[in-house]
Amino acid sequence: MDNLQEQYCHFCSENIRKTNPFILNILKNLDEEIQKGLEKGITLSIAGNNRLVPVQRMTGEDFWLLSKVLTNQSFIIVYVHLCVSGLDVRYNLISDVGAYYAAKLLQKQPYITYLNLMFNDIGPDGGELIAKALHKNRTLKYLRMTGNKIENTGGMVFAAMLQINSSLEKLDLGDCDLGLQSVIAFSTVLTQNQAIKGINLNRPILYGEQEESTVHMGHMLKENHFLVELHMCKHGMKNYGMQQLCNALYLNSSLRYLDVSCNKITRDGMVYLADVLKRNTTLEVIDLSFNRIENAGAKYLSETLTSHNRSLKALSIVSNKIEGEGLVAISQSMKTNLILSNIYIWGNKFDEATCVAYSDLMKSGRLKPDNTDVEPYVVDGRVYLAEVSNGLKRHYYWTPTYGDAYDHASTAGFALVPVGQYL
Numbered sequence: 001m002d003n004l005q006e007q008y009c010h011f012c013s014e015n016i017r018k019t020n021p022f023i024l025n026i027l028k029n030l031d032e033e034i035q036k037g038l039e040k041g042i043t044l045s046i047a048g049n050n051r052l053v054p055v056q057r058m059t060g061e062d063f064w065l066l067s068k069v070l071t072n073q074s075f076i077i078v079y080v081h082l083c084v085s086g087l088d089v090r091y092n093l094i095s096d097v098g099a100y101y102a103a104k105l106l107q108k109q110p111y112i113t114y115l116n117l118m119f120n121d122i123g124p125d126g127g128e129l130i131a132k133a134l135h136k137n138r139t140l141k142y143l144r145m146t147g148n149k150i151e152n153t154g155g156m157v158f159a160a161m162l163q164i165n166s167s168l169e170k171l172d173l174g175d176c177d178l179g180l181q182s183v184i185a186f187s188t189v190l191t192q193n194q195a196i197k198g199i200n201l202n203r204p205i206l207y208g209e210q211e212e213s214t215v216h217m218g219h220m221l222k223e224n225h226f227l228v229e230l231h232m233c234k235h236g237m238k239n240y241g242m243q244q245l246c247n248a249l250y251l252n253s254s255l256r257y258l259d260v261s262c263n264k265i266t267r268d269g270m271v272y273l274a275d276v277l278k279r280n281t282t283l284e285v286i287d288l289s290f291n292r293i294e295n296a297g298a299k300y301l302s303e304t305l306t307s308h309n310r311s312l313k314a315l316s317i318v319s320n321k322i323e324g325e326g327l328v329a330i331s332q333s334m335k336t337n338l339i340l341s342n343i344y345i346w347g348n349k350f351d352e353a354t355c356v357a358y359s360d361l362m363k364s365g366r367l368k369p370d371n372t373d374v375e376p377y378v379v380d381g382r383v384y385l386a387e388v389s390n391g392l393k394r395h396y397y398w399t400p401t402y403g404d405a406y407d408h409a410s411t412a413g414f415a416l417v418p419v420g421q422y423l
Helices: 004-014 021-036 060-071 073-080 095-108 124-133 151-161 180-189 212-223 239-249 267-279 294-307 324-336 352-363 412-416
Strands: 042-045 084-088 114-116 142-144 170-172 198-200 229-231 257-259 285-287 314-316 342-344 374-379 382-387
Touching: 004 021, 004 060, 021 042, 021 060, 060 095, 095 124, 124 151, 151 180, 180 212, 212 239, 239 267, 257 412, 267 294, 285 412, 294 324, 314 412, 324 342, 324 352, 352 374, 352 382
Parallel strands: 042 084, 084 114, 114 142, 142 170, 170 198, 198 229, 229 257, 257 285, 285 314, 314 342
Antiparallel strands: 374 382
């Protein structure tokens, strides 16, 4: 039986289970594409948040039956070398039961390089099974566990896995309810691990005001010279934490993408960042969205970008309580700094001078429409700015109904610093 649809139906009837029409339809489409002659490296996408077709979200049992198809010997021999290298089952309900079979899949299917399990109700036990499966796996490059509440227990097992696994290049554990202990464990392990190029540790559950997570991450950045992309959103980071990271960035020569959005950084934190940008020549993308740097912080950055830094390509200062004076200062720096190509400013307080300044940048061709999140328009002779759906990571939690999920305008961070093949 070479047909995937037939194999799936066969396994369902053999195990006295109902077929999932959503899975059946996707396997049917894949069969048709394979018959046409498919290129290598496609991702089998069974995303539960697809709004274009009727969706019956996958349960753990559904995933079990799908994994039987993917690990069937005839499938591996006939198809795997031809096409499937990734599996995306985001926004389903596979839970710890499905995690057990995902772990088995990683052990038996040696060609999967990308596995996306985001928001699947996987808990600490399921997380542990997947992490332990990666002890022996040598092919998976990118694992996305976003939104599965594996908590501190699961986080510790994943950290231990990174001491053994030397092939995983990108790991996303954002919104997983990690604790301080596991964040410290990751920072310790990453001083030795030379394979990981990108890691996401967004929104851990931290208690206290001592910003310990940033202290340990700072120590790690001083030692690690392989990490390219670091996401630390929602760490409760203040100016002291920003200082710790900046101190490390004087010595770090690999990090190109730093995401510290949704924290509590103010103008004083920008003093440290502006100073390190005078000397650091590797940082290309910085996300400061949803902090509070205000006019003073924007001016510190603009001075450095005008006279010193010539490596930063993208800066997001969305929703930072910046007013006209600070926003105009940033726009002025772009006139002398020709390397800075992407700037995102929506959510701040625009006055007429700001609107005119960014409108002029776009009219002159210095700022391309795809490289910013605003668009000028004129009413009664006055220039205003409207929001445009561009940004560094617009498609982090969702993919568009129509169009390209990897469109450079909406995923500029990934386009400028592509760590691996997937977002």
